[in-house]
Amino acid sequence: DTAVSQTPKYLVTQMGNDKSIKCEQNLGHDTMYWYKQDSKKFLKIMFSYNNKELIINETVPNRFSPKSPDKAHLNLHINSLELGDSAVYFCASSQWTNEKLFFGSGTQLSVL
Amino acid sequence: DAKTTQPPSMDCAEGRAANLPCNHSTISGNEYVYWYRQIHSQGPQYIIHGLKNNETNEMASLIITEDRKSSTLILPHATLRDTAVYYCIVRVATQGGGSQGNLIFGKGTKLSVKP
Numbered sequence: 727d728t729a730v731s732q733t734p735k736y737l738v739t740q741m742g743n744d745k746s747i748k749c750e751q752n753l754g755h756d757t758m759y760w761y762k763q764d765s766k767k768f769l770k771i772m773f774s775y776n777n778k779e780l781i782i783n784e785t786v787p788n789r790f791s792p793k794s795p796d797k798a799h800l801n802l803h804i805n806s807l808e809l810g811d812s813a814v815y816f817c818a819s820s821q822w823t824n825e826k827l828f829f830g831s832g833t834q835l836s837v838l
Numbered sequence: 839d840a841k842t843t844q845p846p847s848m849d850c851a852e853g854r855a856a857n858l859p860c861n862h863s864t865i866s867g868n869e870y871v872y873w874y875r876q877i878h879s880q881g882p883q884y885i886i887h888g889l890k891n892n893e894t895n896e897m898a899s900l901i902i903t904e905d906r907k908s909s910t911l912i913l914p915h916a917t918l919r920d921t922a923v924y925y926c927i928v929r930v931a932t933q934g935g936g937s938q939g940n941l942i943f944g945k946g947t948k949l950s951v952k953p
Contacts, residue, residue, distance in 0.1 A: 730881070767923070769882065769943035782940055816881045825872065827941065829881025 729753050730830040732817050738836045739807055747802045747833045749817030757781070758800035759818040759827065760792060769816070775800055776822055807837045842926045847948040850920075856913040858947050860926030863907040868930050871902060872941070873911045875922040882925065882943070885911065916951045923948050 730751045739745055751758065759782075760772040774782040778794040789805045804811060817830040843861040850856040862871065872887040886893055886900045888909075893900045899912040913920055925946040 767945070769876075769941075771940050774940070784940075818881070825870070825887060826884045827874075827882070829883070831881050832879070 730817055730819055730828050732815075732830040732833050734833060735831065736834050736836075738838065740838055741807055741809060743807050744803070744805045745807060745835070746804070747815055747817075747835075749800050749802070749830060751798055751817075751819040751828070753819055753828060755819040755821050755828070756797050757820050757822050758794065758797075759820075760800065760802050761816040761818060761829075763814040763816060763832070765813070773800075773802075804835075807835075809837050811835060812837045842928055842944055844924070844926050844944065844947045846945065847950070849950050849952060850913075850916045852918060852951055852953050853915055856916040856920065856949055856951070858911040858913075858924050858926075858949065859908065860911070861908045862926070862928045865906050865928050866930075869928050870930070871900065871909050872927040872929065873898070873900065874925045874927065874941070874943070875920075876925070876946070877919075877922040885924075916949075918951050918953065921949060921951045 733748050757776045759774045761769050762772050763769045771784050772786045773792045775794045791803045792800055794800045812835055814832045814834050816832045818827045820827045870887050870889050873885040874882040875885055876882045885897050886895055888900045888902055890902055890906055902909045923946040925943050927941050
């Protein structure tokens with residue numbers, strides 16, 4: 727009964743590959759987010775979607791493309807992976823009018 | 839959003855109260871104080887937030903000074919499972935603005951609860 731679930735938990739891949747991370751929430755929220763936590767542990771927002779519409783896109787390379795098939799899902803596709811993409815990626819969700827975010831447990835991406 | 843300053847680390851004995859300070863001297867009148875924590879290998883977890891009044895929930899209490907330039911998160915009876923990095927975040931809370939998700943996480947305070 728996990729509220730925000732991400733798959734996979736670990737992702738190891740070679741440079742230049744394309745990969746996807748999936749996120750699903752069962753909280754009935756209408757807003758979902760992707761955050762990136764780098765090696766120095768700084769957490770930074772990448773995208774937010776409200777009712778499947780892109781709301782925030784924070785200076786992220788266009789190799790990263792979020793896709794929201796419905797309000798409960800926000801997937802992250804990454805093309806042409808680079809070494810610098812190695813990080814932990816967190817999905818989160820909230821209600822549009824509520825400041826409380828619920829985070830998933832993260833996907834640790836390692837690009838070799 | 840106003841910047842926050844937190845001590846990099848703190849220790850607390852199990853069963854004692856953990857008091858985590860946060861300075862936000864440039865806070866604006868419409869900015870809230872939020873606290874999240876991140877237990878090792880997990881995603882951040884919301885703890886509490888407030889504007890100017892003290893707040894309490896099942897997890898913690900938030901004490902905000904009268905001038906709102908600083909606040910303290912209190913875990914009344916810390917347990918080993920409270921060992922985590924605690925983040926104090928200041929930002930405007932918007933009704934339906936959507937940007938509430940753009941939380942700016944600093945380095946936080948690494949709280950170690952010891953037996």
